[in-house]
Amino acid sequence: MFIDLGGNLLPAFAEGSRDVKACAERISALYNAGVDAAVLTPRYYPAKRSVEDFLNFRESMLLSLSYHMPEMCPALYLGCEVYVDERLKYIPTIDELTVLGTRTLIAYMPEGEWDGSLIDTLETLRAVGIEVLIAHIDRYPESYAEDLFKCGYRAIADASAFIGMANLRRRKKLLSWIDEGHVAGIGTGFDPDEKRVEEIMAKVFDILGEERVEKIAESSARLLAGAVQITN
Secondary structure (H helix, E strand, O other), X not given: OOEEEEEOOOOOOOOOOOOHHHHHHHHHHHHHXXXXXXXXXXXXXXXXXXXXXXXXXXXXXXXXXXXXXXXXXXXXXXXXXXXXXXXXXXXXXXXXXXOOOOOEEEEEOOOOOOOHHHHHHHHHHHHOOOEEEEOOHHHOOHHHHHHHHHXXXXXEEEHHHHOOHHHHHHHHHHHHHHXXXXXXXXXXXXXXXXXXXXXXXXXXXXXXXXXXXXXHHHHHHHHOOOOOEOOO
């Protein structure tokens, strides 16, 4: 079962769909592309709103989406993509930002240089039993990623990072990270206006090969053990 671990699909969030209709169309496209399950991961910025406000707004977007949900769609799970800064260490309800029903939290690291406080924040989360997954690992310098892997963190790679001639070197590195167990999942995370979802995913599956697709599917399923499905 192939699981999309980084579907920034919900509208009105960073990198999300334009509106609920576009979101429903993307969900349908993922199903047609062979994606069996997807985690909805709207992005949460601790500096911009409280956890309570974020969760309430996320719920309102889900309700709007429910009126447009396609008949055939992947199994959907609910999470978020949490922007990492020091404020996370002081949020008593941090568990509410994990994938619903699990202890897995999908983290979005800042662009630019990472200082020690960011790693301290990740360690604080891990110390309370949260499994931190680093989203969009392909967007960061390889040395940063390697440092995280040495500390035992695992990551999610964007599907789009595997295609295109400009990505050949990065693709090779991502494939090696999958083989080594550092990349534990794939997220679609496509541009909201991308219309070639089925074509792109077919290329990604072909590049990964059957063995790696199965490996990614198994590791993603383990990370979602106990997750609550929000669709029938």
